[in-house]
Amino acid sequence: MTTFSDKGAAGAGVGLRLPHIQEVVTTLPHARWLEIHPENFLANPHATELLLETRRHYPVSVHTVGLSIGSATGIDRNHLRRVRALIDRLDPCMVSGHLAWSTHEGEFLNDLVPLPYDEETLRLLSAHLGEVQDGLGREYLVENPASYFGFGNSTMTEVEFLGELTERTGCRLLCDVSNIHVSGHNMGFDPYAYIDGLPAHAIGEIHLGGFTIEPDGATPGADLLVDTHSTFIAEPSWDLYGHAIRRFGAIPTLIEWDKDIPALATLLAQAAHADQVVARSLAPEPARAAAC
Amino acid sequence: MPRLAELQRKLRDAIVGGGEASGVVPLLVGGANPAERLAIHRHHYEASLVGTLIGKFAATTWLIGSALMDDAAKAFVSRHPPAAPCIAEYGGDFPRFLAERAETRSLGCIRDFAELEWHLGHAAIAVDSPAIDLQALAAYGDRVADIGLVVQGGLRYLASPWPVDDLMRLYLTETAPDSFVLSATDVWLEIGGSRGAIRFDRLDRGTFVFRRALAEGHTLGVAGEQALEADESLDVGAALRSLIGKGLAIDIRSP
Numbered sequence: 001m002t003t004f005s006d007k008g009a010a011g012a013g014v015g016l017r018l019p020h021i022q023e024v025v026t027t028l029p030h031a032r033w034l035e036i037h038p039e040n041f042l043a044n045p046h047a048t049e050l051l052l053e054t055r056r057h058y059p060v061s062v063h064t065v066g067l068s069i070g071s072a073t074g075i076d077r078n079h080l081r082r083v084r085a086l087i088d089r090l091d092p093c094m095v096s097g098h099l100a101w102s103t104h105e106g107e108f109l110n111d112l113v114p115l116p117y118d119e120e121t122l123r124l125l126s127a128h129l130g131e132v133q134d135g136l137g138r139e140y141l142v143e144n145p146a147s148y149f150g151f152g153n154s155t156m157t158e159v160e161f162l163g164e165l166t167e168r169t170g171c172r173l174l175c176d177v178s179n180i181h182v183s184g185h186n187m188g189f190d191p192y193a194y195i196d197g198l199p200a201h202a203i204g205e206i207h208l209g210g211f212t213i214e215p216d217g218a219t220p221g222a223d224l225l226v227d228t229h230s231t232f233i234a235e236p237s238w239d240l241y242g243h244a245i246r247r248f249g250a251i252p253t254l255i256e257w258d259k260d261i262p263a264l265a266t267l268l269a270q271a272a273h274a275d276q277v278v279a280r281s282l283a284p285e286p287a288r289a290a291a292c
Numbered sequence: 293m294p295r296l297a298e299l300q301r302k303l304r305d306a307i308v309g310g311g312e313a314s315g316v317v318p319l320l321v322g323g324a325n326p327a328e329r330l331a332i333h334r335h336h337y338e339a340s341l342v343g344t345l346i347g348k349f350a351a352t353t354w355l356i357g358s359a360l361m362d363d364a365a366k367a368f369v370s371r372h373p374p375a376a377p378c379i380a381e382y383g384g385d386f387p388r389f390l391a392e393r394a395e396t397r398s399l400g401c402i403r404d405f406a407e408l409e410w411h412l413g414h415a416a417i418a419v420d421s422p423a424i425d426l427q428a429l430a431a432y433g434d435r436v437a438d439i440g441l442v443v444q445g446g447l448r449y450l451a452s453p454w455p456v457d458d459l460m461r462l463y464l465t466e467t468a469p470d471s472f473v474l475s476a477t478d479v480w481l482e483i484g485g486s487r488g489a490i491r492f493d494r495l496d497r498g499t500f501v502f503r504r505a506l507a508e509g510h511t512l513g514v515a516g517e518q519a520l521e522a523d524e525s526l527d528v529g530a531a532l533r534s535l536i537g538k539g540l541a542i543d544i545r546s547p
């Protein structure tokens with residue numbers, strides 16, 4: 001039986017989604033750690049009961065999709081309290097959310113919408129991060145978004161914005177490598193330079209997820225990468241992941257798959273592959289060449 | 293209003309309502325025509341929430357047909373965005389919306405049928421707690437009328453002038469005939485469930501009123517009065533023993 005006595009995450013974990021939770025509780029597969037979206041559990045007592053049973057055997061990370069730290073109209077304090085209550089029961093190894101907004105005056109848009117990167121947003125995010133971390137009683141890692149559009153009046157790049165945010169607030173980052181690849185393609189920046197520009201000391205977790213390639217309605221004849229989390233991790237993301245690991249070290253990494261969810265074994269195989277990429281990327285040069 | 297709040301309001305209008313995001317598009321960058329990129333968020337908002345409603349109201353979709361359901365769900369999500377990030381809680385107002393909509397209001401039972409389905413969805417994810425027994429009430433002696441009872445979390449109560457439970461059973465058992473005449477009949481339903489199991493049972497009117505009043509937080513005394521108003525022949529003591537005996541009460545609200 002796989003039982004973890006500590007609460008730390010190491011290596012590659014997988015997202016625990018509702019279709020797999022009964023299987024995980026029953027079979028206790030070899031997963032190094034699991035990540036959940038609290039919004040899937042807060043209104044679901046049966047799933048929460050199974051999650052608490054799961055927690056006895058695995059480290060669990062909590063990744064919020066509804067806290068909306070970028071909302072100009074403020075944080076949803078009721079939601080913050082509900083997430084806190086779940087966190088208190090779970091004692092997760094990490095808590096994270098997005099550099100984005102999804103709530104406006106009490107309406108939830110069920111999506112992560114981008115922010116302009118300027119001083120006003122920086123001040124807002126800094127204040128909201130403090131409120132969230134105080135409200136949760138935990139460190140809150142901030143994840144870079146997948147972008148399809150940006151704002152011409154931004155006064156800094158996303159990397160500069162994240163660097164400034166970590167500097168001002170002391171927060172750490174969740175580096176979604178696939179989002180960097182997706183945004184780099186869609187917005188026309190170099191994803192390797194983006195990773196080189198992030199503050200390495202601040203990276204607490206990495207995400208890897210699949211994207212789909214669709215025609216870009218904005219540019220006839222071009223393709224757009226859409227962050228669907230509905231398929232296997234693509235080769236360019238694995239390459240970029242190797243680069244990130246060489247720069248940041250062996251950071252706990254999550255395989256994200258949220259739509260068209262495959263068999264649990266498929267997710268675990270992707271996690272095992274991530275562990276292999278880490279081993280290869282951190283091996284001394286000759287071994288790295290031999291592995292290729 | 294701060295500049296960012298105004299920007300987000302306009303983006304919200306474009307994403308939820310499909311509007312033009314007037315004044316926002318010139319600010320966007322991304323491809324030759326960034327407005328098309330904004331449409332990705334609009335599409336995701338609509339598709340994800342319409343999919344959620346169709347998933348939650350599968351029986352209702354069976355009753356009214358996919359085309360009507362799709363149109364109704366699209367109209368609902370553009371007029372009633374979720375009020376909280378837990379999407380499992382989204383859609384409670386959809387039965388009323390269906391009943392007010394020109395295309396579906398002629399189906400008299402639509403609201404109650406959809407509400408029954410909503411309650412069943414709630415019951416399926418509930419978890420039963422250990423029940424109390426009659427002994428627990430004895431300590432209150434003369435004051436027993438002043439206490440309330442906490443009932444199992446999955447319990448819901450629905451009264452309807454239509455036998456929507458019969459219709460739901462046809463759906464759940466996949467035994468619907470080619471045509472089915474729904475005759476008006478008052479039904480008082482108790483819906484319950486735990487850990488994936490669901491049930492819905494007819495109650496007599498007095499028992500229904502008694503249990504519903506307790507579920508709404510009224511005291512035993514008030515619940516008894518309401519039940520006797522509904523059915524003066526009801527044996528309130530027997531109704532209480534039945535409720536406790538079925539394991540429906542899990543705690544006591546002291547006076």
Ligand SMILES: [Fe+2]
Nearest residue numbers: 143176207256
């Ligand atoms: Fe991610």
